[in-house]
Amino acid sequence: MYNLKVVNISTTQLDWVDDLRELVIDQENHMLTSNSIPPLIYLVSNGQEDQDSGILGLTLCLRKEPFCSQIRCIFSRKYIPLDFSTPDDFLSQILRKDLAINVIDEEGRLGSYFHSPSQAVLLPSQHAFVSMGTIGDLTTLHWMQGFPHDDPSLPVQEEGYSPVKVHVAALNFRDIMLATGNLQLTARTNLPFTLESHLGLEFSGVTGDGDRVCGFSEGQSLATSVYANDDWLWKIPNGWSFEEAATVPVVYSTVYLALVMRGQIRNGESILIHSGAGGVGQAAIRVALSMNCTVYTTVGSKQKETFIKTTFPQIPPENIGCSRDTTFERMVLLSTGGRGVDLILNSLTGDKLEASVRCLARHGRFLEIGKVDLVSNKNLGMHFFLQDASYHGVMLDSLWDAAPSVRAELRSLLQSGLDSGVVTPLPYRLFNHQQVEPAFRFMGQGQHIGKVLISLEETPILAHPHVYFNPSKSYIIIGGLGGIGLEFCNWMTTRSAKNIVLTTRSGIKNAYQSNYIQLWERNGVQVKILQLDAADPVSARTLVHEAGKLGPVGGFFNLAMQLHIDLMKLQTPSGFSFAMDPKVKLSRNLGEITRISCPELDHFVVFSSVAAGFGFDGQANYGFANSAAERLVERRVKDGLPGKAVQWGPIGEVGAWHDSYNADFTRKSFHGSGVQSIASALNSLDALLGDPSPVMLSRRTVDADAGHASTADDLSLVERIAHVLGHMTNHHKLNMSSKLADLGMDSVMSMEVKQILEQDFNLFLSAAEIRNCTLKQFQEMASNCPKNKLVGASKLKVQAATAGLVQLNFIKTMSRSRFIHDQCVHPLNSLAHTRIKERELGVKMDPGHQGTIFIINSLEGPDVLNLLAGYLLLPAYSMQIPKEIFDSNNFNELSDFYLDKIRETEPKGPYTIVGYSAGTFVAIELGLKFQETHEITKLILLDITPGRMRAILDENFGKDRTHLDESELIVMMVTQVFGFDRNLVESILRKEKNTEQQYKAMTQLLTTVFEADMTVDDMEEVMSKRALTFLKLMDQYHPALKFHEPVVLIRTTQNLISYDSNELWGLDEFCTQTPTIVTLDTTHSYMLTDPFVKSVANYINP
């Protein structure tokens, strides 16, 4: 018979909120006043009627609240009879497993939800462009989906522009400089504000009319298609290939602009052309030679010198100098009798620039095409102009907004060059579209002669998703004037959205909102702001109707929220209703209306929260509301409609979280989620919206950070507590002897302080202790306790993950750090940290504590002992099962390893030795060893003894285990340690031929089923090596000596095998004193949780 209460959860009738609140209050009272286990509370949503139930988010949030650990949920997508008074097999199975979240899918299968990392989605794309993840890191060059320029359904774009299907794109040094971060985009002037990527200037391809053209654009030409200005397109001469044509536009345009339009070059003049083997150099030599000019040139290598000599035999060898030093100055001046040259085409810098200037003749024209010295604002010296010389900075990008006559002149110069044959293709090196990074690196080395090209004839290209909005459709954004809403709308306008409808209930409130709206309007975006509450069905219809006037509705984005934070014991139905209106009611209204009236809808997006995915205390109603919206989205996707819910972690800089928590300092994490910048959140939208999964997660992981903390983490604990309590500005005036309760701490503040203590200071205190501690005590604790390093990210790591129903029979979060321990000894409490510090500094800081507690842990990591550690009055350490277990033949040998570790940590006793679960075996051996040196005060055994273990094995395998089949051990391990169903495990093992294969099958099962960051190798280590080796050693263990010091056994009643209250669990085998036996009416795993943990601590403490 199970001791439980059941609450039926509904999204339409909220009277259950009152019942649940009362049950939660009862739980609190029970836990505070009794030592027995309080009843389980099962929240149940059963059947079709409530398909969009928010029960998952509700349960996750509640389980984060104090005194709510007994809450479980059953969320069944199809109706199944659930009679808790006489459970059938199915319900019994659920109750036996005792999992927090039980989901039953439409086919009646039991499972749960979990987050799994989403794979990067690559879509075959006709339109794609090269973008860069991190400027300066060429490995992050990648293909992104591009705008479908030639889609006939899109409105005709500007006059004078033509879509071109690119066949070959050419790289220019500007691309290399941008990609390597050596050229900032500010060096350019009039970038169109929608330009996503700036890489690529030059291309050849075919227009919509079928003309073969080459040309250049303002950027984004490293793409499969471009929208090109007709002024900068030239027809490709007959007989030329696309590759040849792509070598021409930029270099020859630069040369005509420099030599002819700026330099006014005349027949027969002399010219120094630097880097003559480069693209511009060769083009310049051709144009200059076509005008019978005397050409001097420089090159950077012997190979290039040979190239010039063979390509341009008209240039005498003595006119070819070196571009790596200033010797060309002597060459030019000697050859011209000291006069110098009429024109210089320069791209050299530093002393070579100065030497070049000295090579200019009177009335000369200096034509600078390099950007480095210009961008870095180098001085040239005014004496230069005494020569009546002129200096021209020649920038091809200055032509983007040049007068029509200037454009026309350049256009015709290049055209006549093409017609006359002066313009001829340059040599090139061709890469394919998968070799973008090598192409950039090749060009960056500066070894090439001529041009570097990328062939783009092969489409589609696999590209990362990149969202574009249809300029002729309209988009509805609820909450668009909110913190994130404004930034989101702005992002949409940069992705070609032209018709935006925003809703607000209260209207425009500040200048920031007005400025954005003006900006969008200036950029040709139609913005309609409707003051209405779309949770109201009539208003929702008005909204869709009004949006339809701007264009067919292409998207609905729900960024609305109302937050009412409070612990469940203070919640009411109206609080839930308040949180649900913008999430559930509103999404339902719009969902129904758009199903019928918006056939062209491409997006139906709801902004959800990690509160629904992981749970936050105090946010049960918000978690419930978001979770319900997620289920609604899932249902839409199942019906073949667009739908996406994104669980966001806390977002920085703007929005509700920032406004609540970040007003005066930058906080870096919240309840284990790192804070994601708004820019990163918007960036991740491409991947999130491009992925087919209905529910996704985007948050910054805290462990992504490295380096030193700043801001929030640099504040002292007392300052941070003062901030939470609202005393940030006057914290230095606070009386340090005040208890937090006296400083006005309420329950929500208490949760926040608890969060700070645990996350950033490794301090684990109960709510009551937090209330009763003084500021001074916190100050002392903090000084003993190194802060966790959390922040200072150099790079953002955004974990995007899909959430989906996964068929499995047992779920428990498990991480590598929980089972694989590279470190054997872990300090557990602040007193242990003080000890470590004392040793490091050689100073005695804590005169009060004599003795040390060592807890020999079982298979799990030190985390299971955290709560216990908070109650211990001596420095306490957890000791993990080390790798050395593999080499040990028995516990006597293994305990020598532990003994050395204890001596290294705390060279002298007295020691209190505690064995937890499987750790009791080593603990007994250590007890025997420290008994000899008189250093043990007591031995405490938690819930296992050798005799008890043998009884368990007897019951599982019978008394004769000499020929025990290893697979039987595996079954026991997997069913009893990991909680799997015995039939399932046996049926899997039966299929495997040998033990090795069986290990593999089990590790496969475990790694697939658990949300684990463990590899198969890790799992194999835990399974086949540590756990089973341990199990075998335990089976064979009998203490060789007797123990004469006090022994305490703390055992639990609800256990793996039957419990007999008179049994000594085999303690008489080795104890000479009568042991103290304490019995707790709970399970093995609950003995270290509230309220039992306190009594465990009492027996361990002196």
Ligand SMILES: NC(=O)c1ccc[n+]([C@@H]2O[C@H](COP(=O)([O-])OP(=O)(O)OC[C@H]3O[C@@H](n4cnc5c(N)ncnc54)[C@H](OP(=O)(O)O)[C@@H]3O)[C@@H](O)[C@H]2O)c1
């Ligand atoms: N900020 C975060 O860190 C974070 C984290 C996770 C998820 N999210 C989600 O991201 C979205 C945006 O959050 P935010 O931080 O930008 O919130 P916010 O600044 O508070 O904006 C929310 C907006 O919702 C509007 N709203 C509320 N109820 C509405 C209704 N019934 N009809 C129309 N508009 C309504 C409010 O506008 P009016 O008062 O003018 O009507 C408000 O501007 C929310 O859905 C939130 O759940 C945010």
